[in-house]
Amino acid sequence: MTTFLAAGPPANVTGPINTVMGMVAWVATAAGVMGLLIVGAKMALSIRQGEGQEHMVQLGTVLGACVIAATAGPIVNFIL
Incomplete structure (x- = not known):
């Protein structure tokens, strides 16, 4: 019996x-x-218009997506 997993x-x-x-x-x-x-462009425009922290959620979402995308490749390489 041959094992191919190794x-x-x-x-x-x-x-x-x-x-x-x-x-x-x-x-x-x-x-x-x-x-x-x-x-960043939306944040710059909103600060210029006097609005404040409304784009922080969008920034967090983009940064979270970047972290997920950056860690997906090494995880898949580890599995394969």
Whole structure:
């Protein structure tokens, strides 16, 4: 009886997965940067108009999404 768990998945399976994960990581990084720029611009405009803390929830949401996107890749690599 042969155990394949110790050897890991074959390279023809992990190669395309790594390629897709790399592309998703770049897209998530670009989306995070764009999200921060958009929220920052909204915050600058609202402060200029005299409004205060209304965009802090949006900033927290974007930063939370960036953390999730940044940690998803290493978790999947650990599992594979």
